[in-house]
Amino acid sequence: EVQLVESGGALVQPGRSLRLSCTASGFSFGDYAMSWVRQTPGKGLEWVGFIRSKAYGGTTQYAASVEGRFTISRDDSKSTAYLQMDSLKIEDSGVYFCTRDRSTGWYWFDPWGQGTLVTVSS
Amino acid sequence: EMILTQSPAILSVSPGERATLSCRAGQSIISNLAWYQQKPGQAPRLLIFGASNRATDTPDRFSASGSGTEFNLTISGLQSEDFAVYYCLQYHKWPRTFGQGTKVEIK
Numbered sequence: 001e002v003q004l005v006e007s008g009g010a011l012v013q014p015g016r017s018l019r020l021s022c023t024a025s026g027f028s029f030g031d032y033a034m035s036w037v038r039q040t041p042g043k044g045l046e047w048v049g050f051i052r053s054k055a056y057g058g059t060t061q062y063a064a065s066v067e068g069r070f071t072i073s074r075d076d077s078k079s080t081a082y083l084q085m086d087s088l089k090i091e092d093s094g095v096y097f098c099t100r101d102r103s104t105g106w107y108w109f110d111p112w113g114q115g116t117l118v119t120v121s122s
Numbered sequence: 123e124m125i126l127t128q129s130p131a132i133l134s135v136s137p138g139e140r141a142t143l144s145c146r147a148g149q150s151i152i153s154n155l156a157w158y159q160q161k162p163g164q165a166p167r168l169l170i171f172g173a174s175n176r177a178t179d180t181p182d183r184f185s186a187s188g189s190g191t192e193f194n195l196t197i198s199g200l201q202s203e204d205f206a207v208y209y210c211l212q213y214h215k216w217p218r219t220f221g222q223g224t225k226v227e228i229k
Contacts, residue, residue: 044209044218044223045166047217047219063217097165104151105218108156109166109211110177111167113165
């Protein structure tokens with residue numbers, strides 16, 4: 001069974017940093033891109049960014065709203081993707097999901113993890 | 123970025139009836155559209171990809187159609203487990219974007 005499990009969500013002050021993890025099982029993690037999608041009260045579901053598989057260079061792309069503040073990385077030996085979030089803003093609050101993706105980027109998201117809650121507040 | 127407009131925002135339907143949900147794109151996305159179901163406290167679950175293809179485990183009471191800018195998701199014979207929020211996703215234009223959702227509630 002394909003499974004994705006996120007962790008690392010927390011309450012954090014504006015301007016601070018947080019790192020989320022997404023551990024995968026049930027498929028060959030290294031063969032796939034991984035995306036992060038968030039669900040916020042203000043914007044609903046929003047694609048945050050993704051990281052391609054090593055076969056496609058492991059390159060990353062981000063939504064304009066997080067470019068320069070968020071960084072996605074991966075450790076294929078641990079079947080884990082990470083979302084490093086710096087300079088957090090109140091509007092970054094929401095549930096963050098990781099999803100399996102394809103390195104071309106022209107694909108739907110499936111499956112999704114259960115999500116982890118990030119709250120940015122002073 | 124590509125705007126997806128879903129209508130209606132809320133759809134009140136009695137169990138056993140049919141529900142038709144709409145998703146409209148700002149410009150043609152050919153058939154590069156997916157539909158998701160989300161229940162409270164859960165992640166979205168893929169129902170449909172390629173505008174009309176049911177995902178694995180999607181019951182056949184769910185059907186979808188459309189191309190270009192107009193898409194529909196139809197749920198025939200609504201069951202209790204179908205009351206949820208439904209989202210469309212376009213993966214034709216960068217960045218991929220979601221509609222704002224349609225909540226299907228019990229009438």
